[in-house]
Amino acid sequence: MNFSPKKKTPNILLLIASFAIVSLILWNTNSFFKKFKEEERYKMQIWATAQSEFLSLPVEADPGNLHIKIFQNNTSTPMILVNKDSSIKINNMPGALSSDTAYINRKIRKFKSENNPIFIEYKGENLATLYYGNSEVLNKLKYYPIALLLIIFLFGTVIYFLFKTNKTSEQNKLWAGMAKETAHQIGTPLSSLLGWNELLKSENINPEITKEIEKDITRLETITNRFSKIGSLPILAEHDLVEETKNAYHYLKSRSSKLINFSFQTHVDHVPVLLNKALYNWTIENLVKNGIDAMRGKGNISIEIFPSGSSVKVLITDTGSGISKNNFQTIFNPGVTTKKRGWGLGLSLVKRIVEEYHNGKIKVLSSSEKGTIMQISLKVKK
Structure with missing residues (x-):
């Protein structure tokens, strides 16, 4: 490419x-x-x-x-x-x-x-x-150069932001292209893994082993599906938000450290929402993993769902070190990260998935030294 x-x-x-x-x-x-x-x-x-x-x-x-x-x-x-x-x-x-x-x-x-x-x-x-x-005409003409200087300044500012936007657009295209290429490259070994797993099944190996391999293969397929959707408009379908959130919750809980205490609470049994399942699960996973990193692998993670008028809100709470109030908005910008080895792409992708693809809202509801609450708001399908 x-x-x-x-x-x-x-x-x-x-x-x-x-x-x-x-x-x-x-x-x-x-x-x-x-x-x-x-x-x-x-x-x-x-x-x-x-x-x-x-x-x-x-x-x-x-x-x-x-x-x-x-x-x-x-x-x-x-x-x-x-x-x-x-x-x-x-x-x-x-x-x-x-x-x-x-x-x-x-x-x-x-x-x-x-x-x-x-x-x-x-x-x-x-x-x-x-x-x-x-004269009055001369006085007006006297200040005309000052007006022109202001025009030059405004013109330069517009050009600067135009170039900056163009550069950001090119970077987004680059990341989208890399993501699609990654998805394409994963597809080849993934097909081989499927074949090898079928071969293992025929060799009288413990079924639990092949079953776990199948789970990981399914996981890789999900990741490939996520990356392939970056840069293109995803297809949304009606899904139960509670069920999809539970699925993401149980998957993360089963694969996280025992030092993390998970809890799930919902104030509604069924919420129909237009979702792309793969991207929504990715959103929950990113937010939960960010919380785990903030707690340094030990603490409490809770997910709560409750209705709010014509929308539904999902709260992801951690007991990490918190986020400075000055960074509530900037942490969603590409390249901004509080991690020493982070790329600053996770929350940027989350914001894009929630707000651009699902027409929802995401924000830092609150944060302190005792933890952070991230809030996702999505419209309920009528």
């Missing part, structure tokens, strides 16, 4: 091209902002020149249509004109009063930080000083 991951070169090129386009837009916007700011200053210099000529005219002189046109044309740039006699004239500042000295001084400081003031002179005499701020 070919497990080689797909080449990521097109994705990387797409990422580089995307960042290049966004960076170009950012640079172009910054250039446009500077050009627009220069044009706005040029417009204010024209206004200041017109004001200089206007202030130099005799009182009885006609200012002319050109001067009036220039003064009326500025409807967007906020400005404060301070004459040499300290009188103040404001424009394009709705609600502002020239008599409000504190407000005018704050605005002058703000305008000076945005643009250098323009001194209106005539024949070497300073007639007035023009303070002006950025």
Whole structure:
């Protein structure tokens, strides 16, 4: 089987091209902002020149249509004109009063930080000083690069999670492929074992021996069946949850250490649920074995079944060392394990079997130094 991951070169090129386009837009916007700011200053210099000529005219002189046109044309740039006699004239500042000295001084400081003031002179005499701020359009354009940077950040975050998801998907395909290949490889010696067992039966060997061999062969067939179902949609059929849980319970009890005390309790006799028997038994087995490992081979394991509205809950309780509350969610992630030699696949498979295949829920109900309770919730078939 070919497990080689797909080449990521097109994705990387797409990422580089995307960042290049966004960076170009950012640079172009910054250039446009500077050009627009220069044009706005040029417009204010024209206004200041017109004001200089206007202030130099005799009182009885006609200012002319050109001067009036220039003064009326500025409807967007906020400005404060301070004459040499300290009188103040404001424009394009709705609600502002020239008599409000504190407000005018704050605005002058703000305008000076945005643009250098323009001194209106005539024949070497300073007639007035023009303070002006950025227009509303320029202010919006000023913050546009910041918005673009946020877009770049969000875009990069999306790309990162896209690559991460793609990598996880490839890993899942790899594990699924390995599982199917393992099932395929087990099938050949398993067929041979069946033949050898039949041969042993004909040799007048103690029937108990061949019977036990048959149990182990059946067990291997179950394991092969489980692995072959990984990565494909399993077939669900109506089964009694109580009976299937009991079967898994008795099998695990008979093959576990005598130092483990098993107990089984059910508050309902029969619960019809859509199940895949092989995968459900695998789930119970994984949870019980995790509990046994947490107890280091000695302690109590209990399985309890009780109805809850339209669903049924299965509790697997152990008396192990417990799980940190911070790990209640992460222990179901692939590769996460608290065991020194664990692969971190057991609980990940359990979560997938319960939630993706059976539309149920699994969680750590509670955990402490005295033990852990794992809860499986499945819908009852009506």
